[in-house]
Amino acid sequence: MTEAQVPAVVLSLYYSGLALVRSLARRSIQVYAMSHAITDVGLYSKYAQRYICPDPKIQPERLLKYFKNLKQHACMHACRPVLFPTGDEYVLFVSRNRGKLEKDFKIVMADRQVQEDLVSKSGLHEIAIRAGIPDPQTYIIKSPNELSYVSEETPYPCIIKPAYSKSWHKPEIEALIGRKKVIKVDTPETLIYWYKKIAPIEPRMIIQEVIPGGDDHLYYVPSYLDRNSRILGAFIGRKVRVTPIHFGSASFVETIYDPKLLELNRKLLHSVKYRGLVGVEFKLDPRDGKYKLIEVNARWGLWDGLGAYCGVDLAHIAYLDAIGQKVKPVSTYHVGKKWFSLDRDLSAFLQYRKEGSLKSKTWLATLSFGMMHACFAREDLGPSVKLVKKLLRKSLHFELRSYL
Secondary structure, three states: OOHHHOOEEEEOOOHHHHHHHHHHHOOOOOEEEEEOOOOOHHHHOOOOEEEEOOOOOOOHHHHHHHHHHHHHHOOOOOOOOEEEEOOHHHHHHHHHOHHHHOOOOEOOOOOHHHHHHHHOHHHHHHHHHHHOOOOOOEEEEOOHHHHHHHHHHOOOOEEEEEOOHHHHHOHHHHHHHOOOOOEEEOOHHHHHHHHHHHOOOOOOEEEEEOOOOOHHHEEEEEEEEOOOOOEEEEOEEEEEEEEOOOOOEEEEEEEEOOHHHHHHHHHHHHHOOOOEEEEEEEEEEOOOOEEEEEEEEOOOOOOOOHHHHHOOOHHHHHHHHHOOOOOOOEOOOOOOOEEEOHHHHHHHHHHHHHHOOOOHHHHHHOOOOOOEEOOOOOOOOHHHHHHHHHHHHHHHHHHHHHHO
16 A cells, blocks of 8 residues: 555644644545644644544543544545654553554654653663663662762752653642742752641652753754654754743753764663654753753654754654655754744743843844744634634733733
C-alpha cells in the first residue's frame, strides 16, 4: 500500500496536535483527528476529518470501542493507520492499551517501562547517572526521616517537584499550591514547611537545585528514533520565553545548532533504547558551561512542528518509518527559525514585564509574520478565528469583572 493510501490518526488537538495534522496533510496524507476537549483549536482545521471522542482518562473503555467503530466506518478497514497520540493523557492511554490497539493501528513508541522511567523525576535522575549525563543536584525523599538531612545538604534556592508530574494534579494538592509544576524555596524552613504540607497527600517528592541563568538558557531537542533506536531526525530549539515564567513551557522558540547538545541527546536516548517521538530538555549552566538534563517528554511536543519549518519534518519522518518506508536520517537544518504562540507569549510578556525583565518595545521587536505561528496559517484560518474569539471573550470577561 502506498504512502498516500495509509491514513494517520492524531489524538489531542491543542497546538501540538494541530501542527502534526498540518504537517501530514500538507503532504497529501489523509488525517483523522480527534479530541475529547471541544475547546481544542485543532478541531477547527480544514486539514483533517475531526471527531469528538471519549475522554481517555475517565472513559478509556468507551474510547477503545470508539476506535473500533472509527476503523470500521471511516474507510480505514483496508489498512492499519498510523496512530499519533500527542497529549499526555492520550500517550498514557495508548501505552496502557497498546496490545489491543496494535491490531488495528501502526504504533511506534517506547516501551511502557522506558516511558515511565523517563517521565519520572527519580527514574530520569538514575538514567542520567548511568548514562553519564550531567543533571542538577538531586535528592529523592523516600521518607520523612530523610527531610532533615536533605534540607541541610541541598543548595538554595531549590525546587520541590513531584516524582510524577501528574501526581500534583490531585484536587487536594491544587487546593494548596494551585496548578504549579514546582515550588521554589529559598530556605530549609520553607522546604520543610512545604514538604509537610504536601506529604500527607503525595509523599513522593524530589528536591533539586535551581540551575542559574535566565529562561533563554533552556534548550529542547525534539527527535524521532526508529525501532533500532537510531535517530532519524532531531533539531534544537532555544526557549527564548516560557509561561509561567521560569518554570513553564515555551511561548517563543528559536532554532539553534550545537553538536555537543545533539550528542548528549543521542547518548541519553540510546542508553534506554528509545523508540518513537521524544523531546529532551536541558539547561545551560553558566557556572561550568555544561548542559544539565532537566526533563524528558516521551511524546510529540508543543512546538515540535517547528521541525517542518526548519527542515526536519519529524511528523513525516515518523509516519514514513511507521509504514515501513526507508528513511534517510536528517542531520542538517536551518537555524534562526522561530515559533511563537500569541496567547501564550502575551501571557509570558505580561509576567516578564511585571518582574521588570522585559519591556514592551523589546518584546514587540521580536515578533514578525515570518515566524511559525502555533495557530495561524493563511490557508487554514479556522483555528485562528477560534483563538481570537476565545481571547476576546476572556478580555471582555476581565473588563466586566473590573467594573463589578
